Amino acid sequence: MSQMGFAVPGFTTARENSEAEIFWGPLELRHLHNGLISGAARDTANSPTTVLRPGLVLGLITASNLYAQYSPTATDGTAVARAIALLECRATDIDGNNQNRLMPIAVGGPIKAANLIGLDSLARRQLANNFLFDDDLPGRQFLGGPLKEVAKTADYSVVAADNGTLFTTTAAAGNVVFTLPTIARGLMFEFLNVVDFNMTVASAAGDDMVSINDASADSIAFSTGSQKIGGHVIVHSNDAGTKWYVRNLSPGNTITTAT
Incomplete structure (x- = not known):
């Protein structure tokens, strides 16, 4: 007998997939990668937080080599912004357990800053070598500064x-x-x-x-x-x-x- 937890009769909160236009410019400039997203990753500004929206800025956990949400105060490696989530991703399985997911992510190219989630000035500087922001001031990347x-x-x-x-x-x-x-x-x-x-x-x-x-x-x-x-x-x-x-x-x- 199936123990699946979906398709249960009754009313529940309606949900729609999140979509966002991340890139701008020609396809040839977009750099994509299949990244393994940590099941412990959370979209802290979303509800529920276990659903990671496209546009979420990602860091890389040093110990596990898994991607998770960028956090400038973290000490596990995710304090350095490295990639952008391209599709909605649920970080848990149907039983609510954390589940790593293989998902397409952006690792370079021209991107729309307004559609990114968790982007701050430090993340901009960290991503500037690989990404071209549509709202960047010319030459700002040359101001330097620590990572x-x-x-x-x-x-x-x-x-x-x-x-x-x-x-x-x-x-x-x-x-x-x-x-x-x-x-x-x-x-x-x-x-x-x-x-x-x-x-x-x-x-x-x-x-x-x-x-x-x-x-x-x-x-x-x-x-x-x-x-x-x-x-x-x-x-x-x-x-x-x-x-x-x-x-x-x-x-x-x-x-x-x-x-």
Whole structure:
């Protein structure tokens, strides 16, 4: 006997499929992909939230390689916008259990910003390399900026997957040490001290940071009294993947170099 939960006699709330025009421009410019959507994904602005509408901005869960709704404050990888849902998708099965779904998604092309769900300024910047927004101001993508911002209140070992992240010390109640990962070409990280405690950026290997008057430093720190808050640097690998270059964005704050 079937245990299916549909076609039960009686009245219920009428539902219609959601449709949205996502692309504009010629078909040749549209880049599509079959993406596996996580059953835990939710369209938080929809009712029910388990129905994902076309146009929903998606991120990629690092651990599972599944797509889910973009969330700028998430720590599972979905804080980086990567794709757009193209069709309505129910994230649960008929029994209400989470069910992963294989669905077509957009990974590039000209898109209509007004029809996207969950799009914010950060997601725009993250998607700008692959998508062309119909309402974008010319040249805005060249303003730059970090991929995302993450606050750390204790010592943290940066990993390659953090590439493009701005780390701050927001809410830290003591000194914070950021330890860089193994050098690899293309890695870039940004660090901003917003509390009156020491902030240190250290190399895991040592003797490979280029800073003030030192081409082989172990670490740099903002530790001088009255010059800690606002300490701001960008650290990136050289093209050879052998040195960390330190760019001081706060020349009024003293950098202490350890060698």
